[in-house]
Amino acid sequence: MPVLDDGAPMAEAGPNGQWKKAGENYVWSRCVPPGGPELDLFERFDEGVVRVPVVERAVHVIPTGRPYRLAHVYGFWRMTGADTMYVRSPAPGGAAYMLLTGTSYDTYTEDRVFWACPKCGRELSGVAIPKRMGLGGLLAQTAKAVRVFNADAAARTCPGCGTLHPPAYAMEPEADDEIEAAGRLAW
Amino acid sequence: MFTDVYVDQSVEKLLGDWDLIDDVMVKKFSRFKRAGHNIVGIRRRMCEGGVVLDPVKGELPAAIELGPNGLVTMENTVLSLRMTCGGTPHRVPHNFGFWHINDMDELYLTLPGPTAETPAYCLIFMQHPDPTGRAGESVAEYCEQCLTILYERHYRTAELGFEGVFKFFDDAMRDYNNEPRNRVCPECGHVNPFGYTWNPDRDTPEMAAARQQW
Numbered sequence: 001m002p003v004l005d006d007g008a009p010m011a012e013a014g015p016n017g018q019w020k021k022a023g024e025n026y027v028w029s030r031c032v033p034p035g036g037p038e039l040d041l042f043e044r045f046d047e048g049v050v051r052v053p054v055v056e057r058a059v060h061v062i063p064t065g066r067p068y069r070l071a072h073v074y075g076f077w078r079m080t081g082a083d084t085m086y087v088r089s090p091a092p093g094g095a096a097y098m099l100l101t102g103t104s105y106d107t108y109t110e111d112r113v114f115w116a117c118p119k120c121g122r123e124l125s126g127v128a129i130p131k132r133m134g135l136g137g138l139l140a141q142t143a144k145a146v147r148v149f150n151a152d153a154a155a156r157t158c159p160g161c162g163t164l165h166p167p168a169y170a171m172e173p174e175a176d177d178e179i180e181a182a183g184r185l186a187w
Numbered sequence: 188m189f190t191d192v193y194v195d196q197s198v199e200k201l202l203g204d205w206d207l208i209d210d211v212m213v214k215k216f217s218r219f220k221r222a223g224h225n226i227v228g229i230r231r232r233m234c235e236g237g238v239v240l241d242p243v244k245g246e247l248p249a250a251i252e253l254g255p256n257g258l259v260t261m262e263n264t265v266l267s268l269r270m271t272c273g274g275t276p277h278r279v280p281h282n283f284g285f286w287h288i289n290d291m292d293e294l295y296l297t298l299p300g301p302t303a304e305t306p307a308y309c310l311i312f313m314q315h316p317d318p319t320g321r322a323g324e325s326v327a328e329y330c331e332q333c334l335t336i337l338y339e340r341h342y343r344t345a346e347l348g349f350e351g352v353f354k355f356f357d358d359a360m361r362d363y364n365n366e367p368r369n370r371v372c373p374e375c376g377h378v379n380p381f382g383y384t385w386n387p388d389r390d391t392p393e394m395a396a397a398r399q400q401w
Binding site: 043 | 188189192193194195196198201202205206207208209222223224225227229266268270272273291292294296298299301308310312314316317319320322
């Protein structure tokens with residue numbers, strides 16, 4: 001299959017999804033079988049959080065600098081210095097999803113991964129991951145930040161309203177520990 | 188999660204025209220159009236077995252790339268992302284009669300239509316070159332017999348903007364076709380066919396004949 005050099009069809013991306021670097025792009029795709037969870041896309045504005053409407057097929061641009069997350073995929077908010085294309089489509093094996101981020105712009109210097117209080121929206125904790133670390137560095141540093149966040153109850157507790165943030169999870173489900181796997185199922 | 192911090196105003200007010208392939212928006216991308224950092228083209232076409240049925244141009248075969256090992260056919264498969272790496276000469280026979288060399292990666296994705304009888308969504312994404320950089324794209328012609336390069340013109344997309352690229356293609360093809368010596372291979376002597384652009388409405392009789400040929 002002539003896809004991304006060595007094959008990555010959306011419909012065959014599997015239940016855990018897969019990340020690839022393709023040229024100057026980071027690509028993630030996943031196929032959710034019928035009856036599986038909807039991977040809701042959320043975007044964060046000054047006014048609050050927006051759940052992007054779920055339609056059978058959609059192509060949507062998440063603009064530079066707008067924090068977003070995909071439920072059950074990103075257990076954190078991600079803010080990138082480049083636009084990200086979100087694609088959802090029906091597929092023979094269920095629903096196929098894709099995220100595609102071009103990395104060539106000079107504005108893209110880092111990713112910010114952070115957590116916000118689910119009740120009042122206050123930012124709790126976060127890290128910046130330089131683009132120069134590449135896709136491998138992004139995956140590894142996000143996983144590291146997740147472990148640090150989950151291990152620190154104080155960091156997960158909102159200083160404003162006292163709400164405890166649920167356990168976070170990173171970008172590669174196969175590397176989840178039990179706490180992360182539970183978080184991934186929950187939100 | 189986050190139910191307490193959801194916005195209470197309409198989603199459309201914050202997200203605007205958020206879905207590029209809804210029935211209204213998709214028409215705006217029937218040619219290529221800027222969408223933030225990206226240039227996006229969306230065609231509604233019937234696709235079967237790697238062949239795209241264009242309502243004007245007819246059956247369009249798979250794209251061809253000119254790589255280090257020669258010509259490579261790149262079929263579009265539904266729900267598979269295909270990439271033409273930046274710097275790779277590529278063309279679609281009968282669609283555009285020159286080799287396009289983009290400094291930026293071009294990504295192709297076909298989404299199935301609502302039913303098997305309705306057209307698919309053929310998407311093309313590429314990043315617009317960073318305006319602070321020097322990237323651009325070129326038109327080239329190679330000898331169809333021995334692949335010797337015959338002609339090349341470059342457009343500074345980062346500096347001049349994507350909006351001028353179609354006029355650049357038109358001008359380059361006119362320039363190439365107007366000088367018969369351009370089409371004669373300096374290596375093997377083969378006389379190559381005329382070039383042509385994407386738009387059949389602008390074909391001269393020679394270009395229309397060439398579109399049928401290659």
